[in-house]
Amino acid sequence: MKTFQIIITAFLMYFPLHGTTQELVDIADFPSQFEYEMRYATPDNFIGEVMYDCSVCLLQPEVAKALLEANQYFCEKGYRIKLYDCYRPLDVQKKMWDKVPRPTYVANPYGKGSIHNKGAAVDITLVTLEGCYIEMGSDYDHFGRESHIDNYNFSAEILANRKILREGMQKHGFGTVRTEWWHYSYRKNWSFPTLNEPLPCQ
Numbered sequence: 001m002k003t004f005q006i007i008i009t010a011f012l013m014y015f016p017l018h019g020t021t022q023e024l025v026d027i028a029d030f031p032s033q034f035e036y037e038m039r040y041a042t043p044d045n046f047i048g049e050v051m052y053d054c055s056v057c058l059l060q061p062e063v064a065k066a067l068l069e070a071n072q073y074f075c076e077k078g079y080r081i082k083l084y085d086c087y088r089p090l091d092v093q094k095k096m097w098d099k100v101p102r103p104t105y106v107a108n109p110y111g112k113g114s115i116h117n118k119g120a121a122v123d124i125t126l127v128t129l130e131g132c133y134i135e136m137g138s139d140y141d142h143f144g145r146e147s148h149i150d151n152y153n154f155s156a157e158i159l160a161n162r163k164i165l166r167e168g169m170q171k172h173g174f175g176t177v178r179t180e181w182w183h184y185s186y187r188k189n190w191s192f193p194t195l196n197e198p199l200p201c202q
């Protein structure tokens, strides 16, 4: 690696780019029906504290468009997307890292950070059009084998549910992470800056 590349990489590691959440859009402003269960706006999460002041799903406009199209795809199959998390400020990522400093499950905020910090990743599941629960094999943010997408030790129904979710998201430009069935990163996320503004709650 050339010297200037090392300097730039080191700079970005210690001083992530800070843009503004004004670049992000609220998915609720678009005519598509998502279900909401934003866990970090409640104490029902692995930190055990309310991390967000409101339930809002902010995303980069390009990512929001892809997610809207994905939701339409799922609607035609009899499902809707339930949102668990979207944009996440870098400071919240730091609190998560303090609690679980394991890169298998929590992206290191002092390294590249999480794609959530760019407003380009979503944590989701599927529900039926009526809002009924779909079994995926573990709860959201369960950090263990049951959450891994390469764990096939489940009923045919659960494996089929995960497959529907995965195929729909991959068709719309999202990629998986091996250890979390609920996490989808928009693949073309490299041009988006890491953000640390709090959620714009009234």
Ligand SMILES: [Zn+2]
Pocket (backbone or CB within 6 Å): 085, 116, 121, 122, 123, 182, 183, 184
């Ligand atoms: Zn995630």
